[in-house]
Amino acid sequence: MSEHTEHSESGIPVKHVIGFIASIVLTLVAAYTTVMSGLPVPWIIAIIMILAVIQAVLQLVMFMHIAEKNPIPQYGNILFGFFIAAVVIAGSIWVMSFGMSDMDMDSGGGSGGGSEEMDHSEH
Amino acid sequence: MSEHAELKTGPLEYRREDGPLTILGFWIFLAAEVVLFSTLFATYAVLFGRYGEATPAHELFEMPMALTMTFLLLVSSFTCGIAVHMMRKESLKGLVIWLIITLALGLGFLGFEIYEFVHYVHEGATIQSSAFWSAFFTLTGTHGLHVTLGVFWCTAIIIQLIRFGLTPVIARKTFVIGLYWHFLDVVWIFIFTAVYLIGMVV
């Protein structure tokens, strides 16, 4: 709680500057990986998601003082929040990804597809 | 607990008994917000690629735009951090100046977001176009709405700071809006990654 005394008198705390630069760098790396790296898509997704998580943790620790005692540290509920978030997202994707075998070939179709098929039948 | 006895040390926002209570309450609220946004992300992920007859995302998403918005929010998160730091040094002037900078950056972000939405609508991708675009506009729009609310809230805090000075109550409010602002940045990081970057490659 006494960290506000640790920094120099110049006004800009070192911790914030480090956090800021790191987040800029991480963003640029993610953008680069996406556009320029030419890696396979699953790899890109995995890498940029990891980068996003790192950056989020950075924000929480460096800017939001999550580890600050109040009078006990407050990360318990946020961690549980992230656990539920993971369950919601991963669970929904997993549970909802069935019976969609024709989605990929047909994803542009929508309502138009039906009428095409009808035309076939009429001759 | 019985008294509004103010502590003499420690950060201003923690000195009154209701300070830590409110801040803990707000952290819990943010945890609830994590779940709220995760539900939107889940919806977006499940509805991904369901364009119907509308334009696919990768034809509309542009890196310069997404990066500009990201940097605006990242910088504003940084300036907001400085503002809270100024508050802990009990510099009212510094606090107000940095908060106004944060506000300006937030408004810039909103401007770009509105421009982006208008652009998409002109390209034929509206919230009513298809499942994917409904999910996209709702996810980014909910975040944008949070930022808008944050801008109004922050304005109210700045007015209070100028009128009543840096009291423990207002310090607590300032700290809370700071948390809120950083949190919106965290959410944006995931929007940038999961919506824009992935939307560009898939």
Add this chain to the structure above:
Amino acid sequence: MWDFIWNDFLVTGEPIIYGAMASIVLATVGIVFVLTYFKLWKWLWDEYLTTVDHKKIGIMYIIAALAMLFRGGVDALMMRTQLALPNMNFLNSVHYNEIFTTHGTVMILFMAMPFIIGLMNVAVPLQIGARDVAFPFLNAFSFWTFFFGAMLFNISFVIGGSPSAGWTSYVPMAGPELSPEINQNYYLLGLQLSGIGTLATGINFLVTILRMRAPGMTLMKMPIFTWSALITSIIIIFAFPILTIALALMTLDRIFGTHFFTLAGEGMPMMWANLFWLWGHPEVYIVILPAFGVFSEVISTFARKQLFGYKAMVYAMCVIAGLSFIVWVHHFFTMGAGAGVNSLFSITTMLIAVPTGIKIFNWLGTMYKGRIRFNVPMLWALAFIPNFTIGGVTGVMLGMASADYQYHNTYFLIAHFHYVLIAGTLFGMFAGLTYWYPKMFGHKMNEKLGKISFWFTVIGFNITFLPQFFLGLMGMPRRTYTIEPEWMPLNLLSTAGAFVLAAGFVIFTFNIYYSARYEPREKTGDAWDGRSLEWATTTPVPHYNFATVPYVNSHEAYWDMKETGATTYDESKLEPIHMPSYKGLPIIMSAIMFIASFGLVWHWFWLAIPGLLGVIICMVIRSFDFDEGYHVPIEEIKRTEEQARGRKE
């Protein structure tokens, strides 16, 4: 204009609805007359409508819950009447659908939820020795948003038409394409409005319990009901945002033409079911865990023994809370997600039986070598054990996905969840209400009437729902408005049981009136020889709760105090007590939200937008409100305590 009002705005053409309209108008006129005649408006506004006192808010929650129990109960009786015989012509299919929809929604969200929150409000701050909850203003706001949300849902009956898509509101049936009328909007906005309040309650109680406990009361020295409230709050905080989003998405679909769950635009109807149950399953545990807490308190008090395996009870609740978030798919095993998905969720579902079993056996253990008194609260708690066990084991059976293909959507399921929710939640709430009644109102509920109502309820309940297990296995689907001849005998029995059950509830309500008039006043403050801190206060409880807060050494703080002869009043330690001021803003703000939501229901943006602006203005007013409450002077505390304690001797 008149054409619109008569044909679209008001629901017309049904004698039952005219009856309802007439009774609503009469009841309103009656209430206004009584309030005016006895000059009670100011009292009502000053003492209740603007209150931020957790005890009064708790009472208001419970009154609202009982009113909603009455409404949901009447719905149930009408359904049972229609199903008593084949070819009954009491309700037509549309009307029947509206009634089971409102029955489910009202019972879960507007009866069970406010009942548990009401008991939490009454008991938790007292159990942990706090002056109030952490955010009293927010607490009042929670109540009023719940109240107006419930009212919004309830007026649909006479204005615009009731929703009729079931309490689960599955799309596409509830979506804009197949239900273009506005009635479904009432469901969405009513739930949304009260959901805001529930989320705020969750945050409020979590902070209260984490930060405002009496000195010495570590987490493992909290009364078990407080533990259940803590865990319930956590589940609320992480489950309700999912509901908020799910409702918002369907609202967007219905009012703003989006395509989340629609047939057109490649929407995905299954996603609604997924999101609904992601919230819906934890919701089940939100309404059952506080009941578990009540049973633990009641059984230990009336067996005059410590709770058996306190720590195991706490851990069991934690495990239940965790598991509650990873079982939601068992509500739609039949959606065809595949053997892999169904296997996993089958196993997680059945695993819930383990911590629940631990709790059942620990309650039995609590009674072992006890000295059991059969007062009314204890009777409810005792009836819970065997009945809930039936509900629990049938739950395990339903959790076996491949067998569930036969139970799903049948009366077997109906019977199961009524065994869980009535024997669990409702018995728990009745136990809790009769248990804390003397603390709330200064007198007990009449024991004799209480026992009569108990036996009517328990016997009626079993006659109603036991046959339904068999009806389900005979192939009777839920939500059908008419029955086949071969299902007649069991349905008739079930209907008869429902009326016995209803009689039990009527006697319970009558008991409230009877006890208020004739029961002797309760003066000790410790009506049942209680064990936890709430019994250490005087009755009636002073508005500041505790003059001085004792140091707590165990989860049975008051039992310890009684053994050492300590009290919560130590004149040498008196200090002025800080209390929050009463506020009119929560009710005003909620009323404005109600108006805005009503506008949105009807797609009237001219009403909704000013309403939203009004809400924002209220928030600004609140932000600029620096009222810090007041301090109760030492003199006043002394006077109050002497009066209360002097009377005791």
Add this chain to the structure above:
Amino acid sequence: MKNLVSWFKRLFMVPGLFALLLVASGCSGITVLDPKGPVARTQQELIIFSITLMSVIVIVVFVLFFYMIIRFRERPNWTDKDYDPHQHGNTTLEIIWTVIPFIIVAALSVPTVTSLYALEKPPEETNDQEPLVIHADTSNWKWYFSYPEQNIETVNYLHIPENRPVEFKLASADSMTALWIPALGGQKYNMAGMQNTLYLQADEEGEFAGRNANYNGSGFAEHTFTVTSESEEEFNQWVSDVQNNAPEMTKDRFDEYLEPGLAQEAEYSSTHLEYVDFGMNSGRSYITDLYSGNLGEQLHLEGGEGGPWEEE
């Protein structure tokens, strides 16, 4: 107090006797427990197995429960020797009643998972035969059964050959519904824009009730159909009758069917799959394109009548 205890006993005798009566009257009235095919039999065996295990638990709890409330009730000649107010738990006991439920859950999990995987395939005993493919589609509040190989379609009734697996392809034009024939096996959902597969089989000839089990609005109660299971020859005879005598299911005729309402039993010598397959993503907005704004119609059914045949 004695009075009270006897009340308690009486209370639980009512449902107990009642259950006994039901069991004594035999399972014949209880469709789910009287299976007519291998799928339903798998499920029935699982149900009986779970009921047996669960009864053990219920009996244990009930016995302990009554022992506690009778033995430790407060009574006039009560003495202190059985009272132990300071007993706060017993680790051994608590471990026992944690481990035993685990074992029970494991015992139930194994057959559950095995049968789940088994039900995804045609029944084992007849896997030498090709399943008969039937597309079962619904719209509010009708069933359409298309036999693509036979090129025939029926409305609101179904013929199947006995002793041959049937592979249902489930889909819906609008509301989510569920195909359920309790005598033959459990249900699965029909949904728009996707296809579910359900295997069922009848082991004997007869008529069985089938229905939509998932609530879909005001016509739900009448959203039923009958299943006739018959010998292979009779079935083939029926098929060729339909092929030769029934009219074609034209697009116009089918579009009329899609309008909300009830319909009589009927048969056609072609299928609607030629115009639209609701199981495909392309078929999901067929009905909204056709009846945009008119799908909200409510059926005010009364008194269990106004059944399918009287509506048109």
